[in-house]
Amino acid sequence: FLSPLFNNTLLFNGKMKILLARLAATALLFSSISNPVSAQDVPAPKKNVVGLSVFGLHNKVKLKYERVFVPHLSAGVLAAAYYGIYPGVQVSPFVRLYGKPAPRGLYGQVQAGFYRHSVTYTYNTAGPGPQYTETERFSHSGVGAAVGYQWLLGRRKNIAVDINGGLKVYNTGNAQNDRDLTTLYWFTEGPGSYFNGLINLGYAF
Numbered sequence: 001f002l003s004p005l006f007n008n009t010l011l012f013n014g015k016m017k018i019l020l021a022r023l024a025a026t027a028l029l030f031s032s033i034s035n036p037v038s039a040q041d042v043p044a045p046k047k048n049v050v051g052l053s054v055f056g057l058h059n060k061v062k063l064k065y066e067r068v069f070v071p072h073l074s075a076g077v078l079a080a081a082y083y084g085i086y087p088g089v090q091v092s093p094f095v096r097l098y099g100k101p102a103p104r105g106l107y108g109q110v111q112a113g114f115y116r117h118s119v120t121y122t123y124n125t126a127g128p129g130p131q132y133t134e135t136e137r138f139s140h141s142g143v144g145a146a147v148g149y150q151w152l153l154g155r156r157k158n159i160a161v162d163i164n165g166g167l168k169v170y171n172t173g174n175a176q177n178d179r180d181l182t183t184l185y186w187f188t189e190g191p192g193s194y195f196n197g198l199i200n201l202g203y204a205f
Contacts, residue, residue: 043157049076049103049150051160051202059084059189064162064200068102078111078198085183086191088117092144103160103204104152113142113170117191144168144196152204160202168196 046068053062059082066076078092094111096102116139123132148164170192186192 043155045101046103046152046157046204049160049162049202049204051162051200053078053080053198053200055197055199056189060191062198062200064198064202066096066103071101072098074098074102082117082191085185086117086119088115088191090115090191104150104157106149107147107164109146109148109164109166111144111146111168111196113144113168115139115141115170115191138172140171142168142170146196146198148198158204160200160204162198162200162202164196164198166196167194169194 048068049064049066051064053064056062060080062078062080064076064078066074068074074096076094076096078090078094080090080092082088082090090113092111092113094109096107096109098107099105116137118135118137120133120135123134125132144166145168146164146166148162150160150162153159153161172192183190187194
């Protein structure tokens with residue numbers, strides 16, 4: 001009399017264990033789908049930033065490359081090609097110290113600068129003769145400093161927005177009697193501008 005009842009009890013307990021195991025597996029699967037945790041969902045630390053400056057496009061194209069070496073320190077280079085009154089090139093290596101792990105957050109920057117430019121003068125001859133031009137070239141170096149902030153945006157934190165401002169001083173170099181560099185344009189928004197600013201959009205990887 002007790003044997004069938006005992007067997008039924010064992011059978012019932014076995015089925016309950018199977019049902020509970022299935023429910024637990026289903027709950028675990030649902031949890032993993034609704035709250036996925038994957039290495040792919042955690043953005044990898046960014047070590048490099050490349051970008052284009054949108055500040056001053058009326059007279060130059062400026063590119064930036066930055067490399068992180070230690071958590072709060074990076075170094076890189078700015079390369080600019082100027083056109084207009086003073087065509088030429090400038091190369092500015094820089095070093096940055098970040099308050100947060102680089103390359104994001106508030107930073108201080110120091111830089112050196114090397115430039116080579118030219119200027120063309122147009123002269124009128126006495127009388128009805130044609131005009132003639134004269135081109136002079138000059139090059140030298142300088143230093144600068146700036147304070148800025150770089151944001152890393154997007155789901156993958158790979159959209160870089162870099163804004164800074166500061167001062168720079170470039171030696172007038174071998175410009176003939178400084179005649180080439182006496183215009184207000186050179187020292188304000190031209191290649192020799194004292195203002196050292198950057199608005200850069202780029203990609204971090």
